[in-house]
Amino acid sequence: MSKRSLIRLVTTLLICAACGYFFIPLSKIRLGLDLRGGVHFELEVQGQEALAADLRDTRDRIQERIQEKAISGVTVKSDTTSIRVDGITEENKTAITKILAAFGGYSVAEQGSTRVLTQKDTYQKALKDDANKRALQIIDNRINQFGVAEPEITPTGAEGNRIIVELPGVGEAERERIKALLSTPGRLEVRFLAKKMPNQIPVKTEAEALAMLGGQLPEGTELFPELEEESTVVTNQMKAAIRAAKPGEKKADNVRQWVLLETKVYYEGSAITDASRGQDQFNTNTVNFTLNREGADANAKLTEIASSENRQFAFLLDRKVISVLHSEQKIIGSGVEIKGNFTQQQADDLALKLKSGSLRASMKFLEEQSMGPSLGADSIKHGITAAVIGFGTIIIFMVLWYKWSGLNAIVALTVNLIVMLGLLGSFQATITLPGIAAFALTLGIAVDANILIFERIREELDNGKSVPGAIQTGFDRVFWTIVDSHVTQLFAALLLFIFGTGPVKGFAVSLTVGVVASLFTSIYVSRFIYDWVLEQHPGTKTLSI
Amino acid sequence: MRMFHKLPHFDFMKWKGVALTISWSIIIICFLLARPWSSHSRVRVGMQFTGGIDMMVRFSIPMEADQIRKALQQGGISDAALVNYTSPAGTEDYSIKVKAKPGQDVKDSTLQIDKIKDVLKQLDPQSKSDPRHDLNTESALALSGKWYDANLLGLKGDEQSQRATYDGWAGKVTEARDIKGSISNYNELPAELPAPLKEMIQKDYRLGHMTVRKIESFSPSISGEWTSKTLRAVFWASVAILFYVMFRFTMSFAVGGIVALLHDILMALGLFVLFGFEFSVPVVASFLILMGYSMADTIVVFDRIRENSHKPEYRRVPISKLINDSINQTLSRTILTSMSVLFVAFCLLVFGGPALRDLSFPIFVGVITGTYSSIYIASPVVVYWDKFFGGKDKLKQHA
Numbered sequence: 001m002s003k004r005s006l007i008r009l010v011t012t013l014l015i016c017a018a019c020g021y022f023f024i025p026l027s028k029i030r031l032g033l034d035l036r037g038g039v040h041f042e043l044e045v046q047g048q049e050a051l052a053a054d055l056r057d058t059r060d061r062i063q064e065r066i067q068e069k070a071i072s073g074v075t076v077k078s079d080t081t082s083i084r085v086d087g088i089t090e091e092n093k094t095a096i097t098k099i100l101a102a103f104g105g106y107s108v109a110e111q112g113s114t115r116v117l118t119q120k121d122t123y124q125k126a127l128k129d130d131a132n133k134r135a136l137q138i139i140d141n142r143i144n145q146f147g148v149a150e151p152e153i154t155p156t157g158a159e160g161n162r163i164i165v166e167l168p169g170v171g172e173a174e175r176e177r178i179k180a181l182l183s184t185p186g187r188l189e190v191r192f193l194a195k196k197m198p199n200q201i202p203v204k205t206e207a208e209a210l211a212m213l214g215g216q217l218p219e220g221t222e223l224f225p226e227l228e229e230e231s232t233v234v235t236n237q238m239k240a241a242i243r244a245a246k247p248g249e250k251k252a253d254n255v256r257q258w259v260l261l262e263t264k265v266y267y268e269g270s271a272i273t274d275a276s277r278g279q280d281q282f283n284t285n286t287v288n289f290t291l292n293r294e295g296a297d298a299n300a301k302l303t304e305i306a307s308s309e310n311r312q313f314a315f316l317l318d319r320k321v322i323s324v325l326h327s328e329q330k331i332i333g334s335g336v337e338i339k340g341n342f343t344q345q346q347a348d349d350l351a352l353k354l355k356s357g358s359l360r361a362s363m364k365f366l367e368e369q370s371m372g373p374s375l376g377a378d379s380i381k382h383g384i385t386a387a388v389i390g391f392g393t394i395i396i397f398m399v400l401w402y403k404w405s406g407l408n409a410i411v412a413l414t415v416n417l418i419v420m421l422g423l424l425g426s427f428q429a430t431i432t433l434p435g436i437a438a439f440a441l442t443l444g445i446a447v448d449a450n451i452l453i454f455e456r457i458r459e460e461l462d463n464g465k466s467v468p469g470a471i472q473t474g475f476d477r478v479f480w481t482i483v484d485s486h487v488t489q490l491f492a493a494l495l496l497f498i499f500g501t502g503p504v505k506g507f508a509v510s511l512t513v514g515v516v517a518s519l520f521t522s523i524y525v526s527r528f529i530y531d532w533v534l535e536q537h538p539g540t541k542t543l544s545i
Numbered sequence: 546m547r548m549f550h551k552l553p554h555f556d557f558m559k560w561k562g563v564a565l566t567i568s569w570s571i572i573i574i575c576f577l578l579a580r581p582w583s584s585h586s587r588v589r590v591g592m593q594f595t596g597g598i599d600m601m602v603r604f605s606i607p608m609e610a611d612q613i614r615k616a617l618q619q620g621g622i623s624d625a626a627l628v629n630y631t632s633p634a635g636t637e638d639y640s641i642k643v644k645a646k647p648g649q650d651v652k653d654s655t656l657q658i659d660k661i662k663d664v665l666k667q668l669d670p671q672s673k674s675d676p677r678h679d680l681n682t683e684s685a686l687a688l689s690g691k692w693y694d695a696n697l698l699g700l701k702g703d704e705q706s707q708r709a710t711y712d713g714w715a716g717k718v719t720e721a722r723d724i725k726g727s728i729s730n731y732n733e734l735p736a737e738l739p740a741p742l743k744e745m746i747q748k749d750y751r752l753g754h755m756t757v758r759k760i761e762s763f764s765p766s767i768s769g770e771w772t773s774k775t776l777r778a779v780f781w782a783s784v785a786i787l788f789y790v791m792f793r794f795t796m797s798f799a800v801g802g803i804v805a806l807l808h809d810i811l812m813a814l815g816l817f818v819l820f821g822f823e824f825s826v827p828v829v830a831s832f833l834i835l836m837g838y839s840m841a842d843t844i845v846v847f848d849r850i851r852e853n854s855h856k857p858e859y860r861r862v863p864i865s866k867l868i869n870d871s872i873n874q875t876l877s878r879t880i881l882t883s884m885s886v887l888f889v890a891f892c893l894l895v896f897g898g899p900a901l902r903d904l905s906f907p908i909f910v911g912v913i914t915g916t917y918s919s920i921y922i923a924s925p926v927v928v929y930w931d932k933f934f935g936g937k938d939k940l941k942q943h944a
Contacts, residue, residue, distance in 0.1 A: 034900075037723065042767075171723060172757050173684025179655075344690065367593075368654075369761040374726030375601065382898030390892035394885055401546045401881075433900050434827040437893055441834065441908065444889035445841075448882040452845065455878035458547075481848040484793055485841030491785040492837030496830050499778035504830045511834065 002535055008528040015520075016415060019422020028425050032432035032506050035380055037373030038168035039175050042366045043139075043182065045161045049361035050131035051124055052080065058103055058117070059083050060263050063220065065099045075219065083117040131360035132161050139163060139363075141356035142181055162366070175370050177349070183363045186353030188269035189316040190302065193324065194221045194260040209258035220263050224314075225255040226321035259321055261314055266302045268358075271295025273334075275354040277347040280339060285347040287338045289354055296334040304330040317350070318362075376433075383436035390440050394447050402454050404544035408529045409450040412521040416446045419517040424510065432506030442514020445489065449522035453478050458545055467543045471530050479523060486519050548877035557872050557920055558865040558928065564921035568808065568914075575815025588818050591825035594772055596645035596765030598654055601630075601758040602665055604637045605729055613639060613668065620664040622657065630899050638758070645765045654762045662757065669754045679753035680718075680746060681727045689715035691749070697741040714742055727756040775829040779810075782833055786840050794847055797930040798923075802843050805915075805923035809839040813910040822903050831904045835911030838886065842879065843919040849875045850927070864931055868924045883916040 001009070023029055033040050059078040062085065066074055074087045074096065083106070088096050100108050100115060105123030109116045119127070136155055143151045143165065152166040170178065203209045209223050210216075217223065275289035291299055306313055306327040315323045315338050323338050342350065395413070398406035420439065424431065431439075457474035465473060493515060496508035534540065580586045592599040610627050617625050625643045632638035643657060666672055666682070689711040692698075700707045717735045722728045731747050783803060791799040813835055822828070849871040853859050859867050872879075890912055893905035 171684065171719060172760065173682065173719075174686065175760075176655075345686075364764070365762075366764045366767045367762070370757075370759065372726065372756070372758045373723045374756075375758040377724060379898060379900050382896060383893075383901060386892045386896035386898075386901065387889075389896055390889040393888060393892075397885070397888075434830055434904055437831070437897065437901050437904055438834070440889050440893060441886065444886035445838075447885040448841075451881045451885065452878055455875075455881065459874070477852070481845055484789075484844045484848065487789060488786050488840040488844065489834075489837035491789065492782050492833045495778045495782045495785070496833050499774050500826070500830060504826050507827065507830045 001532070005528065005532045005535055008524075009532070012415065012525055012528065016418050016422075019418050019425070021422075022425030023421040029421065030428065030430045031376070031380075032430045032435070033166055033168060033369070033376075034371055034433045035376040035431065036168055037171075037371050037376045038166065039170045039178065040167075040367070040369040040371075041165040041179070041182065042156075042368075043135075043163045043165065043363040044157070044366050045128075045132050045135045045163070045359075046361045046364055047128035047131055047161055049185075050127050051119060053360060054105075054127055055081075055083060055119070058106065060265065062099060062103070063263065065102075066096070069095055069099070071095060081118060085115040085117070086113065088113045088115060127360075128159075128161065132159075134357075134360050135363065136163055138186075138357050138359050139165060139182055142352060143167070143178075145352050145356060146178065146181065148178075163363075169373070170370075172370050172372065177345070179365065179368070181349055181352065183365065184353070185318050185359040185362050186269065186350075186356070187318055187358035188272070188354055189319075190266045190268075190299075191261045191264065191314055191316065192266075192302075192305070193312045193314060194218060194262055195311070203258050204255060206258055209260070213260070218260075221260050222263055223258050224261050224316060224319060224321050226257050226259050226314075226324070227255065259314065259324070261316075261321075266313070267291065267295045267298040269354055270358065271298070272354050275351040277342075277344065277351050278337065280337070284339065285342045285344055287342065287347050287350050287354070289336055289338075289351070291334045291336060293334075296332075299334075299336060300330060300332050303327040379433045380436070383433060383440075387436060387440040387443075391443055394444070398447065398450070402545055405454055405457075408526055408533075409447065409454070411529060412450060412526045413443065413446055415525050416443070416514075416517045416521040419520060420510075420513050423513040423517065427509065427513070429509040429513070430506050431510065432504075434504065434507035435510040438507045438510035438514065442511060442518060445486075445514065446518035446521060449482050449486075449518055450526060452481060453522060453526060454545055457543070461543065461545070467540055468534055470543070471527075471534070475523070475527050475530075482519065482522060486515050489515050548880060553873045553876055555873060555876070556869060558869050558925065561921060561925040561928070565925060568812070568917070568921065572808070572811045572815055575812070575819055579815060579818040581818070587821070589821065589823040591823055591828075592642060592644070592761060592763050593826050594768050594824065596763050596768040598641075598643045598645070598657055598661070599759070599761040599763075600641045600658070600661060601760075602639050602641065603632065603726060603756050603758050604639070604669075604754055605635065605727060605756075606637075606669070606754045608637045608639070608668065610639070613641075613665070616664050616668050617641075617661065620660055622661060622664070625661075645763070645768075647765060654764075658760060658762060665755050665757075666753070671751055671754060675751040677749055677751045680750035681722060681753045681756050683719075683750065685712070685715040685719040688718065692742060692745065695745070697745055698739060714738060718746070726758065727754075728752055771826065775826070778829070778833060779836070782836055786836065790840070790844070790847075794851060797927045797934070798847050798851075800930055801923040801926035802840055802847070804926045805843050805918040806836055806839050808918045808922045809835060809911050809914045812914045813907045816910050817907055820906065822906055825903060827904050828907065831907045832911075835907050835915070838908070839911055839915035839918065842883065842915045843923045845879060845882070846872060846875055846919045846924065847927075850924075865928055868928060872920050872924065879916055879919065883912050887912045 055078050059076055062083065063076045066076065071092045073089070074085060074092065077084045077086070085096065085100070096115065097108075100106075100117065103117065105120055105126070106117040107120050109118070132155070136153065140153050143153060148167045148170055150168055152164075154164045156162045156164050165182065167178065203212060206223055206225075271291050271294055272289045273292050275287060278286045278288040280286050302313060305311065307329050310326070312324050312326045314321045315325070325339070338350075391413075395410055398409045400406070402409065420442070423429075429435075453474055456478045457470050460470035460473050460477075461467070490512065493508050493511040496504055497512065500508055579588060581588045610629055614625070614627055617623070622643060625641050628640040628642075630638040630640060641661060643661070645654065666679070672679070689708065692711040692715065693708055696707065698710070700710055718738065721733065721735050725733065728734065729752060731743075731752070734743055734746065783806065786806065787799050787803050790802045810832060813832065817824075817828075850868055853867055853871050853874075859870075887909065890905050890909040893901050894909050897905055
């Protein structure tokens, strides 16, 4: 064997070995959700909600500062886009201006005795970005704590406000639960019930509650819905309600009554360091959590006031009251227990949400797919059957048509297959159902390249060239044809990769890899085999083609 | 073996006018029949593009489409599209699609999915006669929760370790079930499952006949995005190919190639719609493959035309002879290469199952038209273009 052939043989074998390293064992190649089953979500962070939440927070903080400075006669109100501070006089003007100046993200407009605060554009963008970042982190937290193996959570979208969550192996039965876990912010707040609470007659709607208060909310208070206690009986009722509802009609939350709470928040979910499900002495499920230092201080203050003034306070989750409690004594320490007649699962999920932190905004589901593994297994079976039949027939055809040269093509195809698998493995690409199709098709394309070469060699032989001459010119002439035709296919594949997601991306990756592998094997490997055989039989007059 | 024992001498260019007329007429007829603009159009578009629900369910009992349609209608879902898929003996696979109404949000589609699932569950006659839970739709967590509550294995130790044991067994049961799709006989439970657990399943669970194989739900708000995304992909792929061919060949070839490409896409589109296939994102991907392939095929012919144009014997002949000879010289390889890919596409179409069928059809059609269009669309355009804009001298300068 000449040195040149030896080098080429070693190169080919090395490439094969390197590729083998990447795909053996075969389990290294990952299967897409469409093949192995699982759940796929595409979520959008509702950035507007983060803006609204910040507006409410800012309003509360302004109110607090005004109370601290003991300025009277000033009211702070907010609507969806702005905060209005009314009742500014000459005396308190400087103090108010100073307070408002502390909120740098807001621009202040003067309108007589009123100041209107609106969020600056840059501030809005920062808030949204923050909400996106937080959402990604929290979803990651929640999924990890839920215990799904190999979850994939990737941010996407032009504004970075989309998140794709892929959970392999998660079945249809768990889907709804995970969905609820992902979509709700999980924001816990603790507030007092308003002092001037009229007799707690249950009112079902906000309008009724407002009417009962004389059409206007007392200063520093807000109305919140209190949810029905979730016992098993109620869940059955809810199910009945869902069934009765017409499709497209919204499911109303089961509101037991509306309650009037103070605006001041004593502590929030962010003060929670750990949470878990527990049980009280009556064997009902509770959620226990541990507070950090500030939270514990706030809780001590809260329970002190509650016990001394005999007042009730409420736990709110996502601006809905889940539990109203009173305290008989001041509680010092960091442990807190919420009772709310939870089911075991609800208590578990609430604890998980509290532990993972709260989202700044809720999530909207743009896309949702859940695939059973049996469907994927069927697809794999079909896909592989089709690919094997196609590939097998091509091999037989090549040998019949091109005889020994056909064998050359088969060696090239085998190398092609190894290189493709190796490249897929090294990219850690995911194989999807369309990917299997692309795999089969690129094998067809690889055969194409060989046919082009062989036909050209035949033509050169017909023109009276010697065997080595025909092989030489055949490969040289066809080189650019093969490059050109592969490059155009590469364009299509790359664009698929850029624009596609999920299964299409898998398709694009397989295709790109296949085209590259085919380029290598047809131009390099096939030629090397011919040259090698020619070396063994110098001066041969015939070529088996 | 050889395709032709002598170099063929077909006069392809003589028939170019006829060929052009026929093939463009077919395209126009396809589109007239498909009527993509009207409300009765035959174009079927996947839920990814319109927003809506796409479910796939399997019944392990005989089930008529009418039966399901009626039940869904009674449940208030009247606009569901039902398709029956081939499935293993004794089972029926159905795809159920419900288009989203404008402005519908996630909550609505979740409710709709629940409702459809409910309706389908009730179609199983067993659900009425047997009040037990259905093992085939039970989650692993619920199963393990029940075992834990009763502590069937009499485990000792703290809650966590007990739960872990039960979770493990429940996971095995659901895994065995999910791989098969459903359990139709208690003997199919994992053999190593401890006896108390097995007995509990036999006692407390029935084996339902309906399983959900796939659920997809797409919000209408992003459906438009998919459409524009795919159109952009097709557009940029064409532009990239156009520029590459212009760079490697000349303008006339680039135009010829793109016209051939358009022809192939339109032909495949028209037939795809007429045969009642449905557009999905993977199908769009396969149209892009078609583009790449069609162009590759054309390039083989172009390459030969360019090569021949350098030869002294073609210096004084009309361009149609140059093209004719080039096509004839490459004819056997054009046919052979197409056959090989065509055969793979054919296998995918026939053996690939329902999911691959939609996807391989455009490729199947595209390979046929791609071969044809290289000869009858791309090459005539080169001839016409050069007649119009200054002949083949230009071609030689660039080549």
